[in-house]
Amino acid sequence: MSRPLATTRWPIDDILARTDLAALLDEFAQPDQRARRWHCPLNDHDDNHASVTMHRDQRGHERWRCWSGDQRHRGDAVDLVQAVRGNTRAEAIEELATRAGLQPGRDLPPIAPRKPTLPPAAALDERVVAYANICARLLWSPLGTPVRQWLHNRGLGDDVLRANHVGADPGRDRLRRSRGIPYGAGAGATFPALDTNGRIRYVQTRALEPRPGYGKYDNPSAALAPNPRLTWAVPPGPAQPGQLLICEGIPDALIAAQAGYRSVGLLGTNALDPTVATRIANIATRDNLDITIITDNDDNGVGKHLGQQLADRLGEFGLVATILEPPSGCDLTSWAKGGGTWVDRIGRRELDARACRAPPGIVRNRDTPAPMRRALANE
Ligand SMILES: [Zn+2]
Numbered sequence: 001m002s003r004p005l006a007t008t009r010w011p012i013d014d015i016l017a018r019t020d021l022a023a024l025l026d027e028f029a030q031p032d033q034r035a036r037r038w039h040c041p042l043n044d045h046d047d048n049h050a051s052v053t054m055h056r057d058q059r060g061h062e063r064w065r066c067w068s069g070d071q072r073h074r075g076d077a078v079d080l081v082q083a084v085r086g087n088t089r090a091e092a093i094e095e096l097a098t099r100a101g102l103q104p105g106r107d108l109p110p111i112a113p114r115k116p117t118l119p120p121a122a123a124l125d126e127r128v129v130a131y132a133n134i135c136a137r138l139l140w141s142p143l144g145t146p147v148r149q150w151l152h153n154r155g156l157g158d159d160v161l162r163a164n165h166v167g168a169d170p171g172r173d174r175l176r177r178s179r180g181i182p183y184g185a186g187a188g189a190t191f192p193a194l195d196t197n198g199r200i201r202y203v204q205t206r207a208l209e210p211r212p213g214y215g216k217y218d219n220p221s222a223a224l225a226p227n228p229r230l231t232w233a234v235p236p237g238p239a240q241p242g243q244l245l246i247c248e249g250i251p252d253a254l255i256a257a258q259a260g261y262r263s264v265g266l267l268g269t270n271a272l273d274p275t276v277a278t279r280i281a282n283i284a285t286r287d288n289l290d291i292t293i294i295t296d297n298d299d300n301g302v303g304k305h306l307g308q309q310l311a312d313r314l315g316e317f318g319l320v321a322t323i324l325e326p327p328s329g330c331d332l333t334s335w336a337k338g339g340g341t342w343v344d345r346i347g348r349r350e351l352d353a354r355a356c357r358a359p360p361g362i363v364r365n366r367d368t369p370a371p372m373r374r375a376l377a378n379e
Contacts, residue, residue, distance in 0.1 A: 010097045012078070017111050018100035019077040021054060021062035026222040028084045030273065039273075040066045041084050042073055043302060046309075048274065085215060124201060125224040131181050132203040135167025135190040138175070144168030147189050150208050154251060155337045159236035160258040165192045169205050180221035185211060188218070191250035193231035193267060196283060201228045204250060204267065217268075229276050231265045232283075233257035243346070244289040246280065246310065246321070248296050248303055252332040259336075259343050262289070272306065277313035284319055291321040292346060296331040303331070 025031070029041035032050035040047035051067045064080060066073030072083065081092035101109045138144045139161065147168035151161060160166075167190035169175060169182065177184065182205035193202035202225050205218045219227065233253040237260060245256040245263040253265025264280060266272075284291055293311055296303030304325070311321040324345055326335040335342050 010093060010102055012093070014108055015093060015096045015100060015102065016061050016077060018102070018109065019062075019096050020112070021064060021077050021080070023221070024077055024080060025052065025054070025064060027219070028080060030227065031222050038064075040068065040073055041080070042066070042070075045070070045073060046272070121223055121226050124226070125180075125220075127178055127181060128203060128220045128225045129200050131169075131177060131220075132165060132167060132190055132192045132200050134175070135169050135203075136165040136192075137167070138170060139166060139168040141168075143170045143174065146187055147208065151189055154333055155258075156251070156254055157258060160254050163234045163236040164194065164254055164257065165200060166190065166254070167192075180224040182218035182220060184218075191231075191254075193228050193250065193265070194234065195228070196232050198232075198234050201225075202231075202267075206251070227267060229267055229273050230279065231267065233263045233265055235260050235262060242288065242290055244280075244284055244287075244291050245346075246291060246293045247332055248294075248306065249331070252294070255332050255336050256294070261346075266295075266306070266310075272309055272313070277310060277317070280310075281314055281317035281319055284314075285317070291319060292324050293321050294324045294326065294332050294342070297326045297328055298331075299329065 022036070025038045025041075029038035029052060030050075031038050036054070037050040038052040039050050040052050045051075045066065045068055047066070047068070052064055052073075053067070054062060054064050057063050061076055063076050064074060075083070077096055078089060078092045081087070081095055082089060085092065085095070087095075139148055144167075148161075151166065156166070169184050169188040169190050171186050171188070172184040175184065182188070182190075182203070184205065186207060186209060188205040188207045191204050191206060192200040193204070195201050203220065206216055207218065210216045219225075231250050231253060233250070233256065235257045239262050240260050243261055245253075245261045247253045247256055247263055247265050250265040250267070253263045256263035266276070280291070283289070291314060293307045295307035298304075307323050311323055314321045324342065326332060326342070327338075330338070332342065
């Protein structure tokens with residue numbers, strides 16, 4: 001299946017003529033619900049205003065442009081792939097060639113006439129739910145064995161996998177699918193995003209062996225499923241009362257759920273659309289939950305920034321979120337796997353909150369920690 005990268009030099013005009021830039025933007029960026037605009041897909045741009053538009057240059061090539069004024073936030077389809085994947089130009093060209101069906105030694109596929117792009121879905125297409133459900137069944141079949149082993153290696157046990165409908169995509173050779181469903185070049189684990197009632201609202205497919213130049217995750221197309229930006233993970237047994245953990249990504253949310261915590265997984269570091277904090281705040285207020293945010297402690301500080309931003313927005317609802325930082329270079333999965341003390345840290349935090357003192361490594365973002373308020377109120 002895989003072929004060496006950048007051994008074939010595709011003429012760039014052939015690739016661009018066979019690439020639908022609007023469809024690519026739908027996949028890589030969050031489409032605006034009303035107009036043909038997109039929220040900037042670059043990590044360093046928290047774009048509330050859907051600043052990206054498309055146009056055609058004099059040579060007839062489709063181009064995109066983010067109106068932030070940043071010179072790097074614009075270009076053709078190759079620039080878009082490079083900007084989002086952070087890969088080389090050769091790798092980006094190879095990805096577009098593969099997507100367009102270009103194969104060495106074969107005639108070029110015909111150029112498809114440009115259809116007006118489908119508007120982003122307002123409602124979830126049932127085919128996405130069907131795909132997630134089929135994969136959830138396959139996880140427990142012989143076809144799912146490699147995926148199950150991979151999940152076990154990441155510290156996820158059978159109970160939490162079942163409770164959250166985690167599944168196995170054996171790849172498109174073995175499981176046919178309609179357009180817009182995750183592509184499935186090889187085997188992958190499927191992680192559904194659930195609503196507060198445990199219903200499947202979306203699914204992300206994590207390739208077991210991501211191909212070079214491709215992301216780890218593949219999502220349904222925006223025309224089939226609106227990205228809910230977060231998932232509510234289901235603990236397999238009775239949940240710790242009064243606690244809500246917010247994690248980065250569905251797998252980390254499952255680690256938290258497995259430990260008995262109600263948890264939210266943010267779907268990606270661009271996940272903070274304006275509704276995210278509101279939806280979390282509504283549930284936390286309704287159920288009187290103390291919020292702990294555990295984002296990745298990565299070198300570039302993206303996780304830390306995400307956690308702080310969310311804590312600030314929750315603060316606007318009068319909620320105090322505690323940020324619990326994994327050791328350097330860790331996410332919750334690797335922290336838990338390394339014999340992590342993270343559960344102790346949450347338990348200890350409550351005790352320490354009663355003593356009005358934060359343990360080292362825990363950063364408070366407001367003066368009165370919620371656990372302390374709760375502890376005082378209970379006494
Ligand atoms: Zn931008």
